[in-house]
Amino acid sequence: MTLGDCWVKGKQALAVVSTLAALAPLGALAQEANPATDGIVKGYAKPWQLGMQDGATxxxxxxxxxxxxxxxxxxxxxxxxxxxxxxxxxxxxxxxxNPVPSKVSHNTxxxxxxxxxxxxxxxxxxxxxxxxxxxxxTIEKPDMTLKVTGYQWYWGYEFPDFEGVAYESRPIPDKEIDTTKRQIRLLSVDHPLVVPTGKTVRVQVTGNDVIHSWAMPSFGVKTDAIPGRLNETWFRVDQPGIYYGQCSELCGVYHYYMPIEIRAVEPEVFEQWIERAKGGNYALDGLSIPGEPKVATLQPAQ
Ligand SMILES: [Cu+2]
Structure with missing residues (x-):
């Protein structure tokens, strides 16, 4: 074996070792507590998931x-x-x-x-x-309208049917993530979007500065948020739960800073929330999703 061969072999061995080292954390990821397993977090990309997220709409x-x-x-x-x-x-x-091949070159x-x-x-x-x-x-008779505006770098939500209900949604910083509250790094936000189950929600999407994209995989929704343009989509969630999405248009240095968290709650719970929200209180404490323990799990981090 020449010196050159040795060099090539050594490099190959190093590549294998570094690939294995890079894959090791994946095993740890699989071991990690999975907030999606309790059935309340529904729209969420699970570790080792194959295929698409389950459809919620x-x-x-x-x-x-x-x-x-x-x-x-x-x-x-x-x-x-x-x-x-x-x-x-x-x-x-x-x-x-077939030693003698056929010469046929055309057959109508x-x-x-x-x-x-x-x-x-x-x-x-x-x-x-x-x-x-x-x-x-085709949006048939929406029960409610929701306006979504993409900003660099957060989402703004407005409920035109309920005067004064408009707020901003930003991710919870890594250090404040509380897994006991089912918070997921880079997905959970301070003020989630709250929608009623079983209602047709018309969503009007626009952008404030650059093009963003409001994408919710489990809702089958991905609508560009373009400045000066109003795009429209809709959804109807039947199962209460927590669903996640992300901005899906590269919109600048803090693009990762635009996750979407939607809490689909029963209409009565939504009514309670919207009444409070009209007074400028968008906290979710006390309003729970069926099956969820009442320990203020819906309370967002302040
Ligand atoms: Cu964006």
């Missing part, structure tokens, strides 16, 4: 179902058929099995078939996709 459920049931099934069927054809061709038409029937079948598959995908798009962009 009709739109998110529609997206998940289209992706997991329909598109994935079509992909599997196509992949299996193509693989089977490849295997058949390799076995049946190799040099040994086969060409018509391989053009029409993909067209039919695309039409089959387009119909449920367009139906879902229609659901996403």
């Amino acid at each position: 009709p739109v998110a459920m529609g997206i998940n179902s289209l992706h997991n049931n329909e598109l994935l099934a079509i992909c599997v069927v196509i992949s299996v058929i193509v693989l089977a054809l490849l295997v058949y061709v390799c076995l049946r038409f190799n040099e040994k099995a 029937l086969i060409e018509v078939i391989w053009t029409t079948i993909p067209i039919l598959i695309l039409i089959g995908i387009a119909i449920p996709s367009l139906r879902l798009h229609h659901l996403m962009y």
Whole structure:
């Protein structure tokens, strides 16, 4: 072995060791207490999660179902058929099995078939996709309107239906994170957005300075917040719980500083909260989500 070979081998070994060292914290992450396991925190990317977050709204459920049931099934069927054809061709038409190859270069029937079948598959995908798009962009009789404004670097929430209810939402600093209150680093905020369950909420999204994006994976919502423009979306959450999202448009140096925390509470709880909020008190203490212990777990850090 030359000196050069030794050098290359040494570098390879170092790369393997450093990769293993980098992966080690992942194991620790898996061991970490997972706030998502108690069923109250619902919209949250779990350690080692595969696939998308569970849908909490009709739109998110529609997206998940289209992706997991329909598109994935079509992909599997196509992949299996193509693989089977490849295997058949390799076995049946190799040099040994088929020493004299056919000279055929054109077959109208086969060409018509391989053009029409993909067209039919695309039409089959387009119909449920367009139906879902229609659901996403059609807001039927909203029960409530919510205005979301992206600022550098926080979110502003306004409830135009309830006079005077407008506040800002910022993440809880790392040092103040209290896991006993189900707070999650970089996701939990001081003043979460509170919405009633079972109600259609129209969301109007705009930006104050640069483009932000209000994205809630478990709601199937990702709407750009653009200065000078009002974008509209909607959601209806049926299950009370805590859901998380983030600004999903690179908006500057503190982009990470724009998480979204939504507390979906039952309409009666929402009424109580909104009454207090009208007086400028946006704290959530005393208002709990069913199944959640009442130990002021909903109280945000001051
Ligand atoms: Cu942003």
